[in-house]
Amino acid sequence: MVRAPDPAPAEAPDGISASAARAARDLRVVFSRLRRRIREVARDEDLTPSQVSALTLVGKHGAATASALASAEGVRPQSMAAILAALEQHGLIRRSPDPADGRRQLVALTESGRERIEDDRQVREEWLARALADRYTEDERRTLIEAFALLERLTRQ
Numbered sequence: 001m002v003r004a005p006d007p008a009p010a011e012a013p014d015g016i017s018a019s020a021a022r023a024a025r026d027l028r029v030v031f032s033r034l035r036r037r038i039r040e041v042a043r044d045e046d047l048t049p050s051q052v053s054a055l056t057l058v059g060k061h062g063a064a065t066a067s068a069l070a071s072a073e074g075v076r077p078q079s080m081a082a083i084l085a086a087l088e089q090h091g092l093i094r095r096s097p098d099p100a101d102g103r104r105q106l107v108a109l110t111e112s113g114r115e116r117i118e119d120d121r122q123v124r125e126e127w128l129a130r131a132l133a134d135r136y137t138e139d140e141r142r143t144l145i146e147a148f149a150l151l152e153r154l155t156r157q
Contacts, residue, residue: 027151041127042120046090050075052120054083055092055109059117063108065098092116 012021039049047055050073057072058064064072070080084107087093092113098104109117132141 038124038128041124047086048083050079050083051086054080055087055113056117058093058107058109059114063096063106065104066107069107087113 012018039052042052054069054073057069061072066080066084067077069084070077073080075083084093084095088095091110093107094110095105095107098106132144136144
């Protein structure tokens with residue numbers, strides 16, 4: 001079922017066209033829904049969103065201190081300590097002394113943690129590829145690819 005487009009916002013902020021304001025709102029809503037749906041697809045039921053986020057962060061950036069992870073995630077060090085304790089209990093991370101400063105510990109992924117991240121990524125990508133194949137025509141997928149190229153400009157500084 002095709003949904004009728006929502007009316008444009010009554011007023012856009014000064015200096016911003018109504019179409020830009022609407023595109024911004026629609027983009028935010030769609031990406032939020034898509035992100036939520038993709039999260040549902042992964043097998044993260046035994047981890048909280050904060051734990052998944054911290055695990056992913058360690059996977060992307062490599063070994064880091066708990067305080068660096070807390071800063072990157074925007075949480076208190078005590079909260080990050082609890083998150084890391086849970087991840088360690090699941091066998092997804094390990095802690096080891098920092099070679100540069102033995103008083104600190106570095107958090108790194110275990111092999112199980114690496115596999116977990118890769119498996120979850122693959123499940124998400126397969127779901128998304130299947131959904132795109134099942135719900136869109138070839139022409140519609142090409143249109144999406146063209147739109148993504150335009151959206152890529154938003155990510156450039």
